[in-house]
Amino acid sequence: MGSIIVITNEKGGVGKTTTAGNLAAAYATMGMRVLAVDMDPQRNLTDLMGISQDTARTHSIADAILEKKGIESFTVQTRTEGIDLIPATPKLREVDRQYGASFEQDKLLNVPFDSPKLDEYDIVIIDTHGSQNCLLTSSLAVAHYYLIPLFPEPDAARGVFDVIEYAERVRNATNRTLTLLGLMVTGFDRRVSVHPRVLQSLRDYGQKWNIRVFNSIIPFSSRVKTAAEQQLLLAGLREDAPVTMAYQSLAGEILPMLKGKRVGRVSQPKLAEIQSSIETFEAMDEVIG
Ligand SMILES: Nc1ncnc2c1ncn2[C@@H]1O[C@H](COP(=O)(O)OP(=O)(O)O)[C@@H](O)[C@H]1O
Ligand SMILES: [Mg+2]
Structure with missing residues (x-):
């Protein structure tokens, strides 16, 4: 089985869907077989990949999840060679309502x-809405890794x-392999x-x-919106644009981490310590801002 990566951040509008789609494209360009899974009821990744709601309905x-079936009946080929998608529909909200409080709430994707279809893919990328609900918990419960995109704003x-x-919490409860x-x-x-100041602060605190x-920084680019409006991944507009290349570079930076030993668990500096660091970070932002 390939590596399963969840893209998550509680905040909306921080580039989760853009990253899910374009990271998938970057790996497909490298010749890898990629499965993208849209776990967001807003279905932005499904739109970005150009899959109609008619197709998504079936x-x-x-x-x-609701029919308790394997993914093999639900993957669709996207127009990007090498990428299959399991689309989202608003029915995911129904799933959340139905299972949100049940004992199965963290097992929806099990x-x-x-x-066996999963073995066909080298990498699986799950896009999430970010809300702390059963859709996110269940995604983290089957994943090996999660990745947090953010915009370099003072409250990042x-x-x-x-x-x-x-x-x-998910790691301790159900999935010991989950790694940031x-x-x-x-x-x-x-x-x-x-932006450069926030980036530097993030690096300092990351250390x-x-x-x-990640060293690969995705630049702000009007192409991102243009591509999304045309339901295209960035490479569909121009392969050599800086923003497309930045996603390729990020994909390259992540790849060795997937092959090697799982590192980067967050247990060491304890969570409380991290929180107090964030408070300092925010206090400093007030000075910067
Ligand atoms: N690198 C970027 N440059 C410019 N706009 C971006 C970039 N990444 C994302 N966006 C825009 O920001 C908005 C939020 O991005 P999106 O990927 O949908 O975030 P999320 O999935 O976290 O809500 C979208 O309008 C998207 O087009
Ligand atoms: Mg999104």
Whole structure:
């Protein structure tokens, strides 16, 4: 089985879906077989991959969960060679309502992912909404890794602690292999004076917390919106654009971590220590800001 990576951050609009789609594309370009799974009822990844709601209605992760079936009946080929998708529909909200308080709430993907079809993929990327609900818990419960994208805004670190704490709870309860890949900065614009400063602070604190902040920084680019409006991944607009290349670089930076020993667990500097660091970080932002 390939590596399963959940893209998560409690905050909305921080580039989770853009990262899920374009990281998938970067790995597909390297010749890997990629499965993308849209676990967000808002179904932005499904749109980005150009899959219609008609197709999604008969192939959705919500149906796999509700019918308790393996993923093999629910994957669709996208127009990007090498990427299959299990689309989302608003039915995922029904799943959340139905299972949110049940004892199965962290096991929703166990049956769908117990499928020989999964062995066909080198990498599985799950996009999430970010809310702390059974959809996120179940995604983290079947994953090997999670990745946290963020925009370099002064409040960037806020929320990250909650995500890590939440993932640690899932790790302790059900999934001892779950590992934080790291924080990745996106929407970076060096002309915005606060961005380089926030990036530096994130790096300093990453070092202190023993949390990786990826060297590959995804620049702010109007192409991201243009591509999304056309339901295209970035490479579909221009392969050599800096933002496309930045995602390739990030994919390359992550790859050795997937092959090697799982490192980067957050237990060492204790969570409480991390939290107090975040408070310092925020206090410093007030000075910067
Ligand atoms: N690198 C980037 N440059 C410019 N805009 C971006 C970038 N990444 C994401 N965006 C835009 O920011 C918004 C939120 O991105 P999205 O990936 O949908 O975030 P999330 O899934 O976390 O809600 C979208 O309008 C998207 O087009
Ligand atoms: Mg999204």
